[in-house]
Amino acid sequence: MQEKFSHAIPLILFTTLLPVAMGLEIGAALAVCTGEINTSTLRPILYWSGGFSILAAVLVSLHLGRPTKGPTSLRGVLHSCLSREIVFGGCFAGLLFVSIVVAHTAPENSLLTVLLVCTGIFGLATSFVIGRVYDLATQLSWRGLVPSLGSVLASLLTALLILLMLNRDAEQITSVRNYFYLVLILDAFFSVMKLQNYLHLKRNSNILTYPRYQTLVILCLGGKLPLAAIVLFVMQKPFLITFSLIGLLIVLDRIAFYASAARRTPRSNIAGAKDQRMQAALNSKAND
Amino acid sequence: MKQHFFVFDPSLCFGCQGCVAACINVNHIKGDQQWRKVFKLPPHHGNHDTMYLSMACNHCENPPCVQACPANAMQVRQADGIVILDQDRCLGCRYCQMACPFDAIVWMEDTKTVGKCNMCCERLDKGQEPACVETCFSGALQFVTLETDEEKDDWLKEIIGFDHDKEAKPRLRFVKDLKNNPSEQKK
Numbered sequence: 418m419q420e421k422f423s424h425a426i427p428l429i430l431f432t433t434l435l436p437v438a439m440g441l442e443i444g445a446a447l448a449v450c451t452g453e454i455n456t457s458t459l460r461p462i463l464y465w466s467g468g469f470s471i472l473a474a475v476l477v478s479l480h481l482g483r484p485t486k487g488p489t490s491l492r493g494v495l496h497s498c499l500s501r502e503i504v505f506g507g508c509f510a511g512l513l514f515v516s517i518v519v520a521h522t523a524p525e526n527s528l529l530t531v532l533l534v535c536t537g538i539f540g541l542a543t544s545f546v547i548g549r550v551y552d553l554a555t556q557l558s559w560r561g562l563v564p565s566l567g568s569v570l571a572s573l574l575t576a577l578l579i580l581l582m583l584n585r586d587a588e589q590i591t592s593v594r595n596y597f598y599l600v601l602i603l604d605a606f607f608s609v610m611k612l613q614n615y616l617h618l619k620r621n622s623n624i625l626t627y628p629r630y631q632t633l634v635i636l637c638l639g640g641k642l643p644l645a646a647i648v649l650f651v652m653q654k655p656f657l658i659t660f661s662l663i664g665l666l667i668v669l670d671r672i673a674f675y676a677s678a679a680r681r682t683p684r685s686n687i688a689g690a691k692d693q694r695m696q697a698a699l700n701s702k703a704n705d
Numbered sequence: 706m707k708q709h710f711f712v713f714d715p716s717l718c719f720g721c722q723g724c725v726a727a728c729i730n731v732n733h734i735k736g737d738q739q740w741r742k743v744f745k746l747p748p749h750h751g752n753h754d755t756m757y758l759s760m761a762c763n764h765c766e767n768p769p770c771v772q773a774c775p776a777n778a779m780q781v782r783q784a785d786g787i788v789i790l791d792q793d794r795c796l797g798c799r800y801c802q803m804a805c806p807f808d809a810i811v812w813m814e815d816t817k818t819v820g821k822c823n824m825c826c827e828r829l830d831k832g833q834e835p836a837c838v839e840t841c842f843s844g845a846l847q848f849v850t851l852e853t854d855e856e857k858d859d860w861l862k863e864i865i866g867f868d869h870d871k872e873a874k875p876r877l878r879f880v881k882d883l884k885n886n887p888s889e890q891k892k
Contacts, residue, residue: 480798496772497772554804683867
């Protein structure tokens with residue numbers, strides 16, 4: 418595997434921007450369903466969602482060796498999670514584009530609500546699949562459901578924040594805010610789990626793909642906790658501040674995710690076996 | 706289905722890197738993009754000589770790289786189970802590199818795709834052995850074709866420094882009657 422961490426930068430930006438774009442759309446869809454939004458407010462949110470999606474697509478193509486071969490990535494849809502991610506992401510982008518067109522041409526049409534809900538469902542599915550792509554048997558730190566849910570939580574946080582911004586009903590605001598707190602606490606709890614898992618893996622440093630970035634992973638995962646606490650306090654402040662802090666929370670999660678890559682390779686197995694031998698020799702000498 | 710296996714005897718290998726050089730020459734790849742690598746194994750009990758492990762793609766029975774590849778560039782050859790890479794289809798996402806448990810897939814900077822051992826399948830089709838096996842004059846690296854599954858158990862599946870991945874099922878085996886059998890330490 419490529420040992421340079423710089424290779425992961427386009428992926429960090431992609432997996433930050435796309436869930437945020439999906440969160441914006443999901444928030445808008447929920448607001449439309451609850452009747453809390455008018456067309457003039459809806460359109461800018463959809464534009465931002467579309468803009469973030471396009472930027473994410475451009476950035477992700479930068480990590481490909483041959484971006485022009487991109488369309489071939491749909492061939493493995495039956496077995497490859499990466500293909501499925503592209504299919505879901507493509508459906509989300511397509512439906513979002515149609516939603517924007519309908520929001521312009523027939524904003525009062527009930528078709529718009531159906532389209533927004535469908536787009537949101539595809540968005541949530543894409544967020545989930547983005548995480549599942551990395552659930553590989555070889556990748557020790559990315560296995561399981563907890564690392565996979567990072568993108569879903571990012572989308573949900575953004576969606577709930579949009580819904581909070583748009584809601585005018587005091588009762589609904591309270592319930593949305595409770596959901597927001599719940600997702601934030603869940604995210605913080607998962608960060609603690611990921612940190613615990615990473616510290617466990619770190620003991621066998623041979624298996625870390627980026628051993629030089631150990632401190633960065635600990636700082637990012639640890640830094641998410643005080644940042645989440647700050648978000649709770651600035652909830653009443655202007656939307657942009659809370660949105661920026663949520664963005665920072667997502668970026669930290671993604672940096673920690675990619676920098677925490679760990680797997681067993683022949684080289685790490687041999688290094689591990691050498692360490693064991695050395696320890697056994699030292700122990701036997703100490704016993705003598 | 707017949708299956709091809711690399712069989713390796715670490716007690717015979719003295720790390721000459723001839724297999725690596727042969728692979729580079731036959732496949733016209735650059736020296737820093739080795740499809741076959743020689744690893745130095747940890748010292749084994751009762752044997753103070755340095756031991757080596759020569760390894761390339763193990764052409765697993767359940768190859769994770771094939772499952773991962775979104776472009777179907779990695780495919781299993783139906784006739785003999787060799788995992789082949791169609792570089793024209795590869796889009797260079799390196800997802801297969803993440804999925805491979807043996808670090809056998811290499812990034813080829815000049816073509817912006819990945820590259821890996823194809824077991825010299827063109828040579829095999831002509832009735833020749835893979836270049837690495839043909840070059841190995843100590844006899845440490847051997848090539849075996851099996852018709853039945855029972856024969857697969859005639860060799861060791863793992864030695865110190867090489868863990869047999871039970872999910873992927875690599876087609877790499879080790880000679881049982883080694884002079885200083887590293888597997889004794891494994892037990």
